[in-house]
Amino acid sequence: MITTMTLAPLVAAILILAMPAQRARALALIGxxxxxxxxxxxxxxxxxxxxxxxxxxxxxxxxDLKVHYxxxxxxxxxxxxxxxxxxxxxxxxxxWGHSDRPKTYFALLSLQFTGLFGTFTAxxxxxxxxxxxxxxxxxxxxxxLFGKSEDRHKAAINFxxxxxxxxxxxxxxxxxxxxxTGSFSFIDLQDKxxxxxxxxxxxxxxxxxxxxxxxxxxxxxxxxxxxAAAPTPVVIxxxxxxxxxxxxxxxxxxxxxxxxxxxxxxxxxxxxxLLTILWGAFLALRQTDLKKLLAFSSLNHVxxxxxxxxxxxVAAEGLKVDAHELAKQxxxxxxxxxxxxxxxxxxxxxxxxxxxxxxxxxxxxxxCSVTPRFAAVFYILTFCSLGLPFLAGFAAEFLIFSxxxxxxxxxxxxxxxxxxxxxxxxxxxLQRVFTGPVKxxxxxxxDLTRNEILILIPILILVFWAGIYPKTWLAFSQLIP
Amino acid sequence: MDLDFQKLLLTLLPDLVVVVALFAALGVDYxxxxxxALAKRYETAYRISALGLFAGLVMAVLQACGxxxxxxxxxxxxxxxxxxxxxxxxxxxxxLALAVLPLAKRDLVTTHASEYFALxxxxxxxxxxVVTSQNLLGAFVALELVSLSxxxxxxxxxxxxxxxxxxxxxxTFGAVSSGFLLFGLSYLYGATGELNLANLPQLESTSLLIxxxxxxxxxxxxxLALAPFHLWxxxxxQAAPTPVAGxxxxxxxxxxxxxxxxxxxxxxxxxxxxxxxxxxxxALAVASMLVGNLGALRQTNLKRLLAxxxxxxxxxxxxxxxxxxxPITDKANGNQSVLFxxxxxSIASLGAFAVISVLADRLGRDAEISDFNGCWKAIPGLxxxxxxxLLSMAGIPPLAGFLGKFYLFLAAISALPEAASxxxxxxxxxxxxxxxxxxxxxxxxRVLKAFLVVTDEDGEAKQVPVGIADRISIFALAAIIVALGxxxxxxxxxxxx
Numbered sequence: 001m002i003t004t005m006t007l008a009p010l011v012a013a014i015l016i017l018a019m020p021a022q023r024a025r026a027l028a029l030i031g032x033x034x035x036x037x038x039x040x041x042x043x044x045x046x047x048x049x050x051x052x053x054x055x056x057x058x059x060x061x062x063x064d065l066k067v068h069y070x071x072x073x074x075x076x077x078x079x080x081x082x083x084x085x086x087x088x089x090x091x092x093x094x095x096w097g098h099s100d101r102p103k104t105y106f107a108l109l110s111l112q113f114t115g116l117f118g119t120f121t122a123x124x125x126x127x128x129x130x131x132x133x134x135x136x137x138x139x140x141x142x143x144x145l146f147g148k149s150e151d152r153h154k155a156a157i158n159f160x161x162x163x164x165x166x167x168x169x170x171x172x173x174x175x176x177x178x179x180x181t182g183s184f185s186f187i188d189l190q191d192k193x194x195x196x197x198x199x200x201x202x203x204x205x206x207x208x209x210x211x212x213x214x215x216x217x218x219x220x221x222x223x224x225x226x227x228a229a230a231p232t233p234v235v236i237x238x239x240x241x242x243x244x245x246x247x248x249x250x251x252x253x254x255x256x257x258x259x260x261x262x263x264x265x266x267x268x269x270x271x272x273x274l275l276t277i278l279w280g281a282f283l284a285l286r287q288t289d290l291k292k293l294l295a296f297s298s299l300n301h302v303x304x305x306x307x308x309x310x311x312x313x314v315a316a317e318g319l320k321v322d323a324h325e326l327a328k329q330x331x332x333x334x335x336x337x338x339x340x341x342x343x344x345x346x347x348x349x350x351x352x353x354x355x356x357x358x359x360x361x362x363x364x365x366x367x368c369s370v371t372p373r374f375a376a377v378f379y380i381l382t383f384c385s386l387g388l389p390f391l392a393g394f395a396a397e398f399l400i401f402s403x404x405x406x407x408x409x410x411x412x413x414x415x416x417x418x419x420x421x422x423x424x425x426x427x428x429x430l431q432r433v434f435t436g437p438v439k440x441x442x443x444x445x446x447d448l449t450r451n452e453i454l455i456l457i458p459i460l461i462l463v464f465w466a467g468i469y470p471k472t473w474l475a476f477s478q479l480i481p
Numbered sequence: 482m483d484l485d486f487q488k489l490l491l492t493l494l495p496d497l498v499v500v501v502a503l504f505a506a507l508g509v510d511y512x513x514x515x516x517x518a519l520a521k522r523y524e525t526a527y528r529i530s531a532l533g534l535f536a537g538l539v540m541a542v543l544q545a546c547g548x549x550x551x552x553x554x555x556x557x558x559x560x561x562x563x564x565x566x567x568x569x570x571x572x573x574x575x576x577l578a579l580a581v582l583p584l585a586k587r588d589l590v591t592t593h594a595s596e597y598f599a600l601x602x603x604x605x606x607x608x609x610x611v612v613t614s615q616n617l618l619g620a621f622v623a624l625e626l627v628s629l630s631x632x633x634x635x636x637x638x639x640x641x642x643x644x645x646x647x648x649x650x651x652x653t654f655g656a657v658s659s660g661f662l663l664f665g666l667s668y669l670y671g672a673t674g675e676l677n678l679a680n681l682p683q684l685e686s687t688s689l690l691i692x693x694x695x696x697x698x699x700x701x702x703x704x705l706a707l708a709p710f711h712l713w714x715x716x717x718x719q720a721a722p723t724p725v726a727g728x729x730x731x732x733x734x735x736x737x738x739x740x741x742x743x744x745x746x747x748x749x750x751x752x753x754x755x756x757x758x759x760x761x762x763x764a765l766a767v768a769s770m771l772v773g774n775l776g777a778l779r780q781t782n783l784k785r786l787l788a789x790x791x792x793x794x795x796x797x798x799x800x801x802x803x804x805x806x807x808p809i810t811d812k813a814n815g816n817q818s819v820l821f822x823x824x825x826x827s828i829a830s831l832g833a834f835a836v837i838s839v840l841a842d843r844l845g846r847d848a849e850i851s852d853f854n855g856c857w858k859a860i861p862g863l864x865x866x867x868x869x870x871l872l873s874m875a876g877i878p879p880l881a882g883f884l885g886k887f888y889l890f891l892a893a894i895s896a897l898p899e900a901a902s903x904x905x906x907x908x909x910x911x912x913x914x915x916x917x918x919x920x921x922x923x924x925x926x927r928v929l930k931a932f933l934v935v936t937d938e939d940g941e942a943k944q945v946p947v948g949i950a951d952r953i954s955i956f957a958l959a960a961i962i963v964a965l966g967x968x969x970x971x972x973x974x975x976x977x978x
Contacts, residue, residue, distance in 0.1 A: 061970075062884075062968075062969055062970055062973070063970060064814075064817075064969075064970065064973045064974070064977075065888065065891070104934075126887075129878070130878035130879050130883075133877070133878060134878070137877075145934070161919075164919050164922075165916075165919065168912075168915045168916060168918075168919060171915060172911065172912055172915060175890055175891050175894050175911070176894060176908075178891060178894075178895075179891075179894045179895050
């Protein structure tokens with residue numbers, strides 16, 4: 001079932017290449033919808049079942065290398081997989097009018113879906129790594145071939161080099177891990193890593209790969225140019241799902257496999273998470289290009305996840321609250337919440353750019369009265385991002401902070417300053433774009449069409465759902481041992 | 482010692498069939514087809530050689546499966562070592578040669594039709610003997626048979642001056658390196674008094690033996706196109722007829738790599754000697770990866786680019802060779818990984834040359850990368866096959882090249898002494914190899930960009946007639962690359978010694 005779900009877009013990609021160009025978008029949509037339907041069905045079944053590993057597939061693959069094909073749905077990946085599967089058809093739908101080399105475009109998108117789904121479900125390093133790379137290559141081409149801005153080539157190359165170098169470090173780390181333990185399976189590895197000098201180096205190598213992918217400062221410099229250069233549907237994938245690959249990597253690899261090393265390096269990780277939160281907020285404060293502003297806002301929000309993960313490494317004995325449990329659930333919910341709000345916001349900024357030809361914050365004004373529906377959705381998603389109660393972002397950030405505050409009060413206290421800065425730059429953005437006098441040239445800007453509202457509705461519903469009644473979604477992350 | 486000649490005849494039947502086909506092709510060409518049209522002569526020679534090679538292949542497969550009589554090493558007076566492992570390599574070589582033959586008849590580069598095919602068969606025979614030989618001299622003679630055939634083939638295209646020049650370069654470099662190799666082997670013989678590789682005693686770390694092995698590395702380094710013995714490769718790849726370049730880049734590499742592994746086996750029991758040699762191998766590996774990858778970056782000629790990529794790949798290969806003494810355990814095994822890698826690489830390389838041969842030989846000049854602009858529109862099937870070959874060479878999953886590289890590096894790591902001490906071992910080498918693989922992506926993608934992305938106005942002109950045999954061989958090679966990437970177990974099992 002999981003394999004079918006993962007490979008459906010791949011089959012679509014192959015068919016797209018084989019069939020005439022007019023069929024491309026329909027095939028991509030079908031592939032993505034099949035994946036989404038299967039994921040939704042699996043999640044419902046999984047939730048009502050008492051079996052923690054209801055969906056699990058396991059086959060012998062390459063015996064000489066002890067490579068075992070293992071995929072499963074569990075507490076760690078359920079929500080991110082759902083997020084990815086939800087955004088996939090949305091992304092195809094947004095690209096519906098895409099007319100430039102449609103075969104290449106939709107085939108690359110579909111390939112990327114397969115890479116993302118595979119990364120979230122695979123539990124053996126060998127095929128997990130294949131998917132991890134598969135998710136990268138199409139993104140590179142999508143930015144390079146279909147990006148809008150002049151510097152897209154440079155942005156794509158930077159993005160590619162950074163992530164590939166990270167991957168190389170990670171591959172090296174796993175090869176050594178195999179030498180140490182004789183296993184590639186994430187499950188088997190869980191209690192095989194001892195604390196030694198070598199394990200620490202392996203830990204650092206794997207950390208490097210994730211560091212770039214999240215990204216954490218100072219390895220984030222590829223991010224903003226790549227987001228700014230990529231076409232809107234691709235940014236939605238980049239920020240909504242790909243940045244979650246890194247966080248998910250932390251949860252899948254670092255937390256269960258390297259608990260001792262995480263404990264040793266927790267302070268360092270806390271420090272860099274904090275640095276990224278503040279740095280991201282600071283960069284966003286000075287930015288007027290809306291896409292870049294949102295990119296830095298993403299940087300800042302995803303770093304909260306890492307803060308929560310670092311908190312898992314700090315001992316929590318003798319506390320009245322189960323800080324680790326809170327932090328872990330917060331991290332997973334934050335991935336979900338940020339994925340939704342960032343995807344929605346980037347979509348809206350894309351629409352804005354499409355209608356006005358610019359995305360400079362300061363050229364707008366008073367759009368509230370011109371396009372009320374657009375403004376309403378924009379406000380809701382921004383407030384979700386800000387962490388307004390009853391919206392998804394609040395529940396998630398609240399959990400993370402209450403978890404990390406218990407174990408690392410000082411760092412958390414400083415990190416909440418980041419929240420303040422977030423509020424400042426997001427509210428400034430709202431103020432500049434939507435309030436004040438209307439600019440002449442934007443008088444005739446059209447409001448959201450029915451189609452666009454249709455795309456945004458599922459995102460809005462989930463944002464409210466996860467904010468008002470997060471229990472539905474936390475039920476999955478509670479399954480993590 | 483008495484040899485059982487009847488049994489020997491049966492054991493060598495696959496080779497004998499090929500020899501018969503070779504002479505038949507020559508004989509028919511010289512007698513009945515004297516004065517016939519060139520195309521007809523090519524066609525006849527091709528048919529006879531393909532038939533003979535196919536029969537030889539079938540018998541070799543039967544032998545590898547144990548369905549046909551095979552003598553063990555002792556019965557051949559220590560000359561031949563016919564195990565599943567070596568017979569698999571021989572079978573693979575015959576099969577690859579069978580893929581070369583249809584390409585050779587596409588372009589009528591020379592009037593010596595039957596000699597062309599006879600030389601391909603001779604080279605194949607030689608390679609078969611290199612991988613199955615257990616005797617120092619036997620292996621050397623077989624390797625010379627390969628080399629001489631390849632020198633002659635490089636010069637076949639007499640209408641091109643560059644072809645002759647490249648062949649002369651190849652011959653002079655090659656002859657000198659053969660001298661080095663023979664010199665090294667004679668030292669080895671002098672130190673041990675033994676020609677049979679299975680009987681070599683435990684080697685001690687004497688300067689004589691170190692010199693012997695260094696000389697052997699020079700000799701085989703030339704055949705494998707390792708830097709700094711690579712200077713011939715770009716010229717030869719560029720100027721030789723494309724099928725010949727393909728065969729130089731695949732078959733001869735398999736033979737040389739297998740021989741290198743066999744020659745290194747006796748060293749495994751002598752830690753002192755090993756320590757000295759491993760350094761030399763590591764230096765060669767670094768040099769090759771550096772020269773190959775950096776050299777390839779600025780090539781505009783596709784065949785030259787492939788030559789540099791071959792140099793780089795030989796460098797990766799040596800990283801695995803460093804693990805030649807790893808015991809057969811549950812973890813990765815050095816020899817197995819090297820053989821797997823070189824086979825996969827050869828298949829991909831031959832495939833790439835096959836596509837070039839189909840597309841470029843009608844140009845009548847050297848193929849630049851830009852000549853392939855927009856091929857995707859005109860010939861989507863071949864473009865996809867080419868993409869598979871190139872991505873496999875670059876090591877992109879899930880193709881066989883990725884698995885080969887993965888396994889190779891894994892073996893190199895597993896072979897190191899317990900990883901407790903980080904200052905020992907070749908961690909840096911593996912890290913370097915991985916970085917270089919990233920660099921290599923750049924030039925592979927540049928070629929693929931021309932094929933798949935760049936559009937070209939005269940797209941229709943690129944329509945080329947592709948013969949059915951070419952089509953089958955190219956698609957078979959591509960299918961093998963994909964299949965081995967997903968399901969390598971059978972081949973890995975066969976290559977276990």
